[in-house]
Amino acid sequence: MIPLSQSQVEWPLVLVVDDSPDILALIHSLLRERYRVKSASSGKKGLLIAQSEPAPNLILLDVMMPGMDGHEVCSLLKENPRTRDIPVIFLTAKADIENEEKAFSLGAVDYVTKPIGASVLLARVKAHIAADAQRRSLEGMFRDVIEYAPVIFLIADEDLNIVQTNAQAEQHFGYGREELLGLNLMDLLPQSVRFMRTEGTLARVQPGGAGVEFNPELVCVRKDGSSFPGSATFSRLDTLHGLLHTVVLVNATDKKETLRKLSESQESLRELAAINETARENERKHIAREVHDELGQVMTALRMSLSLMPMQFGTRIPGLIDSVDAMKALVDRAIKGVRNIATVLRPEALNMGLVPAIEWLRDEFLRHNEVRCVLECKGSTDPIDEMRAMLIYRIVQESLTNISRYAKASEVKILIHFTPKEIDVSISDDGCGFDPGEVMIRKTFGLLGMRERALTLGGDLMILSRPGRGTTIAVKVPLHPQLQECAP
Ligand SMILES: Nc1ncnc2c1ncn2[C@@H]1O[C@H](COP(=O)(O)OP(=O)(O)OP(=O)(O)O)[C@@H](O)[C@H]1O
Ligand SMILES: [Mg+2]
CATH class of the missing domain: 3.30.450.20 (PAS domain)
Known part of the structure; x- marks a missing residue:
């Protein structure tokens, strides 16, 4: 046998299975210019060559052979995972529809009738080998994609x-x-x-x-x-x-773990915010008391001293009474200012409970805005803990501030509903409204602070608003007391 050159080794290998030596010789001479060709004179021999290495790239298979015919060989090739992907072209003298159908149903890729036309056979062999190479390369890519x-x-x-x-x-x-x-x-x-x-x-x-x-x-x-x-x-x-x-x-382990850590850190941040809020409120309360009690008392004492001055020196010093009256007016303004500062820091009404504190907020709102503002309470108004009262108060306060700054409303409703399990508070206005999605992107702190306060209380806050359709801020706060208490 003449040894193959290096380039011939890389040529596609075609296996021809036919019991006729003439056909084998004919096909061999037709293909040998471009392909390596192996021949088998029976179905059994063909099967053995197909299953050995190197595997053929294509099989030309005669249908009618003594012993194992082409159909049987094809079925066995398709059953074996090692050979099932090798394209098979049937060669037969039987050119009828049933035989053609049978060939394709057995998994053949093509069907060539004898007598064999050289150019047709060459074209078909070439086309099927190219298609198979493309399929293998796609399969390889697909396998790599999956593998990596x-x-x-x-x-x-x-x-x-x-x-x-x-x-x-x-x-x-x-x-x-x-x-x-x-x-x-x-x-x-x-x-x-x-x-x-x-x-x-x-x-x-x-x-x-x-x-x-x-x-x-x-x-x-x-x-x-x-x-x-x-x-x-x-x-x-x-x-x-x-x-x-x-x-x-x-x-999803990592995803779950990340979510758990995220929720843990959110929880810690919330706890921190709650502690901060409590500390801030206590500070406010302290300053309010200092301002009110200390400064307020000094002012009151000053005013009393001023009142006594005309009786003591009025007749001796000309113009003193007028000066004292002017000073008294100034001291009165200062006393009022001190009270205002103390109240803004922490309204006295908050000491009497949530509802009186919100009534006070409503009155203040009415004093500064020409807008109708109604307050409605439902359910039993049992005293709630100071922390809840204070946080709800701050939410209502921020809502009313927003209404007077932006809403251009003509009517505002504050509803407080006490149920055995929770307090629902809503603040609605019929003003210009806004797009909450757009506002959330802007990351302003008023609404964010309201929501955080509600979450601190284990509750929830909803912002319902649309441009031109007014705004409702709805807060739900459960009543189970699991919060840090405000220091007295
Ligand atoms: N009741 C309302 N009616 C109309 N627009 C509102 C109302 N409440 C809030 N907004 C709009 O939502 C925006 C965000 O409000 P938010 O209270 O978060 O921030 P802010 O009032 O702009 O700033 P900050 O409260 O931090 O001083 C406001 O700028 C305003 O455009
Ligand atoms: Mg605001």
Whole structure:
């Protein structure tokens, strides 16, 4: 045998199976310019060559042969995973429809009738080898995409037996590749697959359609029996080898852990904010008291001294009475100012409870705005703890400040509803309204502070507003007392 040159070694290999030596010789002489050719004079021999290395790139297979005929050879080739992807072209003298149909149903890619036309045969061989090379290259790319994807891939057949998987699956489930290929999806995702089977979810996934995201999270079982949470998308592929289930899975442990840490840190921030708020309120209360009691008393004493001066010296010093009266007026203004500062810092009414404090807020609002403002209370107004009263008071105060600054409202309603479990407070106006989504992006602190205060109380705050449709701020606060108390 003449040894092959280096370039000839890379030529595609064609296997010709035919019981006629003439046909074998003819095809050999036709193909040898561009292909390596192996010949087999019977079906059995052909099968053996097809299964040995190097595997042929294409098989030309005679249909009618003594012993094992071409149809049987083709069936056996298609049953074997090593040979099932080799394209087969049938060569036959039987040019009828049934035979043609049978050839394709057995998995042949083409059908050439004898007597063989040289150019047709060459063109077909060339086309099928090129198509097969392209298919293999696409399959290689597809395999690489799956292999190196940063997610877990599990591809299973109709019976959910795993037929393809990737490195991420090995890593996360703790099995070797061969072990994974011997498993069923039920072994890795038992609860979820059982659930999907009962629900019929798998059967409803459309072949070739968009994947179906599985909710809730999957429980994925490792080789050692431990488990991890996963988020997965299921889809189905209609392939030459039947329907395949594809599961793209992400280990959600990190996501869960990050969410847990995030929620923990939000919780801590909220606690910190609550402590801050309490400290600030206590400081305000302290300053209000100092201003009111200390400064207020000194002012009152000063005023009394001033009142006594005309009696003591009025007759002796001309003009004293007028000066004292002017000074008294100044001291009166100062006393009023001191009271105002103390009240703004912390209204006395807050000491009497939430409702009196909000009544005071409403009166102040009415004093400074030409707007109707009604306050309605429902339910038993049992005294609530100071922290709740104070935070709700601040929410109402900020709402009323916003209304007088922006709303251009003609009517404002404050509703306080006490139920055995919670307090609902709403502040509504019929003013210009706004777009809450747009305002949230601006990150202003008034509304943000209101929401944080409500969350500090374990409650919730809703902002209902639309341009031209007024605004309602609705707060729900549960009454279970689990908060740090304000120091007296
Ligand atoms: N009742 C309301 N009517 C109309 N617009 C409102 C009302 N309440 C709030 N807004 C709009 O929402 C925006 C955000 O309010 P927020 O109280 O958060 O911030 P601010 O009042 O602008 O600033 P800050 O309260 O920090 O001084 C306001 O600028 C205003 O445009
Ligand atoms: Mg504001």
